[in-house]
Amino acid sequence: MKIIQIYGLNRHFDNGEERFHALRDIDLEVEKGECVILHGVSGSGKTTLLSIVAGLDQPSSGEVLVEGEAIAKLPDRHLSRFRGRHIGMIFQHYNLLEEFSVRDNVSVPLIPLGLKMDEVERRCDAAMQLANISHKARQSAGRLSGGEKQRAAIARALAADPEIVLCDEPTANLDRANARRFLEILGQLHDLGKTILIATHDPIFEELDFPVRVVEMEDGRIVR
Numbered sequence: 333m334k335i336i337q338i339y340g341l342n343r344h345f346d347n348g349e350e351r352f353h354a355l356r357d358i359d360l361e362v363e364k365g366e367c368v369i370l371h372g373v374s375g376s377g378k379t380t381l382l383s384i385v386a387g388l389d390q391p392s393s394g395e396v397l398v399e400g401e402a403i404a405k406l407p408d409r410h411l412s413r414f415r416g417r418h419i420g421m422i423f424q425h426y427n428l429l430e431e432f433s434v435r436d437n438v439s440v441p442l443i444p445l446g447l448k449m450d451e452v453e454r455r456c457d458a459a460m461q462l463a464n465i466s467h468k469a470r471q472s473a474g475r476l477s478g479g480e481k482q483r484a485a486i487a488r489a490l491a492a493d494p495e496i497v498l499c500d501e502p503t504a505n506l507d508r509a510n511a512r513r514f515l516e517i518l519g520q521l522h523d524l525g526k527t528i529l530i531a532t533h534d535p536i537f538e539e540l541d542f543p544v545r546v547v548e549m550e551d552g553r554i555v556r
């Protein structure tokens with residue numbers, strides 16, 4: 333089953349007279365359970381592509397289907413529910429609520445699911461444990477170190493047990509031990525049949541012990 337389908341996707345940004353093409357004619361199909369690594373120099377469009385798959389940014393033209401849904405066309409209230417159930421994203425810049433505790437941040441994607449309080453607690457605990465951040469559960473996110481923020485962001489992305497996990501430079505601020513731990517988490521997600529997209533420059537992903545597909549991006553295009 334094709335879980336992500338992208339056809340003729342373009343994204344440009346207008347800045348006065350200038351038009352900048354961040355994504356050009358992207359075609360990409362991802363099978364359920366597949367792991368795709370997006371490579372490409374800074375500015376090649378990786379974050380823009382992941383944001384559109386997550387429904388956080390809109391295509392300028394083209395079609396993007398996630399689990400068969402045209403995600404850009406979902407009304408806002410359906411979109412946040414759809415995203416909550418199906419997509420977990422680890423943001424390049426974490427996007428944590430800095431004033432709130434790690435636990436509160438991790439619980440955010442669980443809100444649209446309408447779970448009982450004790451189930452929310454249970455899932456938060458499990459996700460924080462998995463990401464090795466439980467010991468900071470009560471600390472406000474703004475006071476965490478870079479690597480701790482990254483692990484809090486990983487816990488938040490996984491808390492709702494999403495089918496699709498989007499990872500934007502997920503190891504950029506992790507020490508090698510925590511980066512390897514993250515690879516193990518990816519292995520577990522892969523074994524569970526989750527679909528994983530990773531934008532990264534980090535050669536550590538060559539150590540993944542399951543098959544991945546590498547997609548090279550250049551100037552907003554997929555070149556191979």
Ligand SMILES: Nc1ncnc2c1ncn2[C@@H]1O[C@H](COP(=O)(O)OP(=O)(O)OP(=O)(O)O)[C@@H](O)[C@H]1O
Binds near residue numbers: 375376
């Ligand atoms: N909102 C925006 N307005 C104008 N230009 C934008 C906007 N968002 C992204 N861009 C431009 O689109 C290009 C692609 O950005 P993107 O963040 O997708 O790159 P990236 O491959 O993720 O880079 P990095 O490896 O540095 O994270 C960049 O040149 C960026 O400046």
Ligand SMILES: [Mg+2]
Binds near residue numbers: 378379380424500
């Ligand atoms: Mg980026």
